[in-house]
Amino acid sequence: MTYQADNTRYEKMTYNRAGRSGLKLPAISLGLWHNFGGINVLENGRAMLRRAFDLGITHFDLANNYGPPPGSAEETFGRVLREDFRPYRDEMIISTKAGYYMWPGPYGEWGSKKYLVSSLDQSLKRMGLEYVDIFYHHRPDPDTPLEETMSALDLVVRQGKALYVGLSNYRPKETRAAAKILKELGTPCVIHQPNYSMMNRWIEEGLQDVLQEEGIGSIVFSPLEKGILTDRYLGGITPDSRAAGPSVFLRPEDLTEERIAQVKRLNDLAAARGQKLSQMALSWVLRDGKVTSALIGASKVSQIEDAALALQNTSFTPEELGQIDEILGY
Template identity: 55%
Template sequence: MEYELVSPRPDSNRPYVAAENRYENFGYRRVGDSGLVLPPLSLGLWWNFGDNRAFDTQREVLRHAFDHGINHFDLANNYGPPAGSAEENFGRMMRKDFMPYRNELVISSKAGYDMWAGPFGSFGSRKYLLASAEASLQAMNLDYVDIFYSHRYDPKTPLEETIGALDTLVRQGKAIYVGISSYSAERTAQAKAIADELGTPLVIHQPSYNILNPWVEHGLLATLQKEDMGAIAFTPLAQGLLTDKYLNGTDVQRQGGRRSLDAQLTEENLDKIHKLNDIALRRGQSLAQMSLAWLLREGAATSVLIGASSTKQLDENLGALKNVEFTETELNEIASIAQGDAGIDWWKTSAIS
């Protein structure tokens, strides 16, 4: 991967005090039938919190998020870049800023993608998941995470072993709840049955999900509802395709190790986002705001993972919460525009395995 390293700026000595009205911004949503609740928008630390961003900028975004009611921060062992740096940077912020608020926070991590060399540095073996969880806790200066995920289904490891490892983390006190990500509907039902037999709180699924990639609506959402599990959507803006970035042209800006949208910037997809933008404007929203609101409509996602590189971008996303109601006409129009394969489900192989 190619990216420009930015040297972290020194920590500010000014102590952080969270805004007193931080819980007045919006209502929180229950995850399935569990006791866990999440904000409608959660902050993902996938790309903007590695060593490619100034540390003080990262810190400003996290503080701003928490001040505005976003108390869920989502990480994984391989987040960066480079891999692992997001958890390390968050660990610095945890120690400096957020430790007094630990009981208010929902912090999640995952393991499943490539992290270190050898046969135990990826996928879903017991050895990998337990070792990764321990490394993540050390990096983040935590005794436990609130949610630990199996980041992807492992076709070569028995599902009983993978879910059993999650069960061990709960019994060790290193995770309160557990989840899965990018599992098919069938595998989700199987994982939940195993977890229920073990008595493990498998309560949430993290799928890729957006207007142009609504695959979860063809079986997975129904399974989650049947199993009393919640859904938290990642890639809600299709890595920038569902923003105003490409409304006035297709000049692609490379973003290092992130997936390029070159192949997705087809005439058909560009036509779709222009038509979707017209609906958003009629609703008094930007395309990004409508796309986030669409995921939060009744019967869809419990929470949506947003990424933000600045407080301005974060505020733009928070603006989506001003209108999450859709008329039947709007929903039908969006569905008619978005039908067909936009070619942006990069996690499809994992989900159907």
């Protein structure tokens, strides 16, 4: 059956401007890091992508190595784009990245111009696109001059392969230096993608100040702290959970008795707010307007629906914020 998007989709979502750019992102974005690879069921991925778009989630975040196997998430997205979303391409923000290991040899990872341009060419081919909306350098490269890496980002914009460029996993000092180079080249950095959650607040110690000063937006990954900030682990680790499997994404040692006790108290606070814990965690990262978008992962449609509902209550009382800090030891 031909897909037709929900006509009310834009009434359901909040859109925030990325820094001082013209780019607006939905407050909730969908990442394809897990559950969209070649080992996953295509129709489940298709259902999640369709439902996300129907809820006004216009931004889909990928990277060259997402899968598994690496590259297969882009192939999955490309197929769904071709079969379902082609009429809506101009309503979508599609992003990809390069920086982590992708292929063998000296040109298959990090930050050389050779790698970044080649990787984006491969990503465009996998997705069947002429351009992506955002292209990120996925992680800093300690050995390649920052000028070369940033000139590669500038180049792909001038080639028409990307509209905007961004950084991911860069620390405050690196971010400021990269932003300066890009500004001088004439292709400003518009977005930064760091990890951030109520349990992991490193960006508050300098990075958010740099982003504000430079006019750069932020889209935060792992706002649910690898799934810990959900009701999934209230009773500990279950045999069917991610923490019980072979994934290095979430390890059993991440879920200590102390951590689970904290999660239970946070869950009680969320319930008092009329939210699920996952919804409160998303609301928390969006609470003060400093974060442009919260990037979620999902394995089923209901998780995307829950995330979108978090936007119904993103304000916190000083008492609630104090309780969260006290529970987590801040």
